[in-house]
Amino acid sequence: MGRDIANPLLLPEIRQMIAEKDEQGLSEIMNELHPASIAEFAEGLTDEETWELLSHGGEHRQALVFPFFSPEKEVELVEGIGREQMSKLLEAMPHDDRVDLLKQCDEGTVDSLLPLIAKADREDIRRLLTFPEHQAGSVMTTDYATLPPDITVQESLNRLRQQASERETIYYVYVVDDERHLIGFISLRDLVLAKPTAIIRDIMTEDIVSVRADQDQEDVARQMARFDFLAIPVVDDQNRIIGIVTHDDVLDVLQEEATEDIARQGGSEPLGRPYLSVSITHLIRSRIVWLCMLAVAATLTVNVLSIFESTLEQVVTLSLFIPLLIGVGGNAGAQSATTIVRALATEEVSSSDLFRVILREARVGFLLGGTLATLAFVVVWLAFDMNMALILSLSLIAICTLGSLVGALMPILANRVGIDPAVVSAPFVTTIVDATGLIVYFLIARLVLGI
Amino acid sequence: MGRDIANPLLLPEIRQMIAEKDEQGLSEIMNELHPASIAEFAEGLTDEETWELLSHGGEHRQALVFPFFSPEKEVELVEGIGREQMSKLLEAMPHDDRVDLLKQCDEGTVDSLLPLIAKADREDIRRLLTFPEHQAGSVMTTDYATLPPDITVQESLNRLRQQASERETIYYVYVVDDERHLIGFISLRDLVLAKPTAIIRDIMTEDIVSVRADQDQEDVARQMARFDFLAIPVVDDQNRIIGIVTHDDVLDVLQEEATEDIARQGGSEPLGRPYLSVSITHLIRSRIVWLCMLAVAATLTVNVLSIFESTLEQVVTLSLFIPLLIGVGGNAGAQSATTIVRALATEEVSSSDLFRVILREARVGFLLGGTLATLAFVVVWLAFDMNMALILSLSLIAICTLGSLVGALMPILANRVGIDPAVVSAPFVTTIVDATGLIVYFLIARLVLGI
DSSP: OOBOSOOTTHHHHHHHHHHTTOHHHHHHHHHHSOHHHHHHHHTTSOHHHHHHHHTTSOHHHHHHHGGGSOHHHHHHHHHHSOHHHHHHHHHHSOHHHHHHHHHHSOHHHHHHHGGGSOHHHHHHHHHHHTSOTTBHHHHOBSOEEEEOTTSBHHHHHHHHHHHGGGOSEEEEEEEEOTTOBEEEEEEHHHHHHSOTTOBHHHHSBOOOBOEETTSBHHHHHHHHHHHTOSEEEEEOTTSBEEEEEEHHHHHHHHHHHHHHHHHHHTTSOOOSSOGGGSOHHHHHHHHHHHHHHHHHHHHHHHHHHHHTHHHHHHOTHHHHTHHHHHHHHHHHHHHHHHHHHHHHHTTSSOGGGHHHHHHHHHHHHHHHHHHHHHHHHHHHHHHSOHHHHHHHHHHHHHHHHHHHHHHHHHHHHHHHTTOOGGGSOHHHHHHHHHHHHHHHHHHHHHHHHTO | OOBOSOOTTHHHHHHHHHHTTOHHHHHHHHHHSOHHHHHHHHTTSOHHHHHHHHTTSOHHHHHHHGGGSOHHHHHHHHHHSOHHHHHHHHHHSOHHHHHHHHHHSOHHHHHHHGGGSOHHHHHHHHHHHTSOTTBHHHHOBSOOEEEOTTSBHHHHHHHHHHHGGGOSOOSEEEEEOTTOBEEEEEEHHHHHHSOTTOBHHHHSBOOOBOEETTSBHHHHHHHHHHHTOSEEEEEOTTSBEEEEEEHHHHHHHHHHHHHHHHHHHTTSOOOSSOGGGSOHHHHHHHHHHHHHHHHHHHHHHHHHHHHTHHHHHHOTHHHHTHHHHHHHHHHHHHHHHHHHHHHHHTTSSOGGGHHHHHHHHHHHHHHHHHHHHHHHHHHHHHHSOHHHHHHHHHHHHHHHHHHHHHHHHHHHHHHHTTOOGGGSOHHHHHHHHHHHHHHHHHHHHHHHHTO
16 A cells, blocks of 8 residues: 555554564564665664664665665664674665765774775775765765676676676666776666667667766766766776766755755855754854854945945934845845856856846846835835935835846856855845945935935 | 767757758767757757758657757747647657646647647646646656556566557556556566566565655655655555656756745745746746835834934934844844755754754854854944944844844744745845844943933
8 A cells, every 4th residue: 555654653563563572573664665664763763673673684675774864873873783794784785875874984983894894895985985075976886787798688687687686776787898998878678678689789879978986966966867867877087987876866966955055045054964963063163154254244334334424414314224225235136146046056047148147137126126116206205205215216226236236247257267156145245235235325315415 | 988968069060961961960860869969959950950850860759859958949849840740749758748848838739739649648638737736746747657466577578568668667667456556566677687487466565655646746756855766656546546756857846946945035936937038027027026025024124213213313323333233133044044944845854843943043143143242342342432342242142143043933933834934035034133133233222322
């Protein structure tokens, strides 16, 4: 029967099964539920209970469940059991997931574990650990399936049957020559559909899209999304295959990048871990630098106002509209900045569209400002006087245009010089628009009031 | 050889091939390049040239390329050719992609096309068109593979071979009874690995995760991401399978949802289409309502300042710090709001964590404010006087705490009452913090100055 998610009502039952050492029940759970569901149940169990449950499945089954634990749970479990047992589990785990796990553990744990792992796996782990974060190499896995070009489809299927249990995916199979140069690609679907006597070389696709290990993971993810690939091969500078990135990693990468962009647009550094699992200090560190920089930038507004202090003394009413005006300017800037940052991220807009974008945003800002100005003119005229109405309306038009322009210009310029556009975030744009907007406001006021 | 993307240098060559009617070259391009690459090249061709290129591949091949065109190009191409030819192409297209295409076309085009399409396909299209946007039904496809439970693996593989060319994926196969009730699931990998004489019922997985057609597409995407599925079955209220959602759709959904959240956090409505393809009017419409609402909300600040106008007249210096203070408060609010909105979206935080989150944010805001206050105290003391230093420091602490609290509280409360937390966006939080922050500032000022 179709279940939607791990049912929390089952948790007490599982605890009881563990307490009663119900061999059959536990073994059914371990072997028939989806690994992700088992991992979800286990988040509600103690580490001892979790190991008791896991022990009712083989190493292969345990290795499937493990990557679905939260990073914290994984590390706890690793530290809690014998090194011997853990090394067996690591040998059976998908190659990319076990490296992710070891990256979370402290060096002492890793150093004590590695010698117990079979040589080939150990070397594989060491190699994958060397790739810097955010590069394709750091998300790729090395348990992909390959075939030589000169065998039949029948023989290929036999070979895949032998490889399958150790491979993360056998849906995409890569054809390599004796030196592992990537020369072709064939899907399991094509293999199943092909004549059993056909030769791989004759039916493989030679137009392969591949990536390099040092390419940015976001580029790789976008490429896979564009082609709807299940996996993409990673090659070295000799075009030899060294790994693959799979569809589930792409999801993680794109989610992670969106989270980072959103954090930066809110003026804080990405946390890198789930919100509730980071310390208060970590939260403060992710925000304090930006907040200080923005506060220092905001002292510009104090300077601007100091220049116009005499005007303010003469007409105190002017100060009443300061928060409103800079609020509206900031909002207009934030609207265009977030739109353009996202359009750059999803490649709807590129740096070469600079003038087109500027022109659009200038018109949009002018028209938005014009609409607000019309409303404001009437209201302020009634509540204050004609002069204030005129000052405010003109200022709104100028500030909205300014906000939209700066909001669009900053991300594109940042992109051109190679800075992450998300860093030139909405609050940063806001601060610039605040200071310049105030200057415009007071210049208009002096002009209208003749002071 | 590994190519990275559609090479723009090839475009002139393709144009020449088309001009010279190079049958062999064009047919090679159509049949050997990845459909996504062909579509990318075609974006640089006129509609006539594109059809010339497409005509060198069979209908099946054309149907594979079509979904990779931009929506605009697709619609142009549809309007440009004979209805007869288009109906053939629609019959061959993946079932979800053709519905997406028809949704873009105007009603007249759809009405003239539908009668030309084979009855079964026509009914399928009509049914898929009825599902509201953002529901699982609107992103599912109906060309999935099914098997009965009582046949052998050998027989299953034979049947899949027959179905394969018309199915979007055969990697996940659903086992159904005579009335299409979903009773099991088996992957092509399992089929390839199983003994040819085994019976499907004995080797299928019965623990199936399925979704309902009216479930929110974002929930479905998150579920698939959690289980690392390639596809998920969609069932009706009788547990009969009516479609599947595939991994490529999940990527699109999550990207779309992230884009929408980012737009809303920037205080504008999502555009729904690529930035450069929407009109100025569309851009203005996406922003004006929010901008007006925020401007109206900002009039609160005018009222607050009016109340304290006498205080402002007595000490004009107080007005100098207004933009700085509300800027900092706004930034602190935006930092916590974006963090919490994203944490809610990625399910790191739920509504039940309200008090934990509030407590964290209150501490973070207080400590951030304290840090800024210390810096500000020294600077303002030197530049102005002791009293102003005291007023500003105390205000910074209060406003940062307030900003962090409101920024965290609003999204969680919105989530509780069923409003999209992203709508309670950073600029909205900012406006609330602006008004209350000013009250706090002037109350502190009066207290310190004794006026």
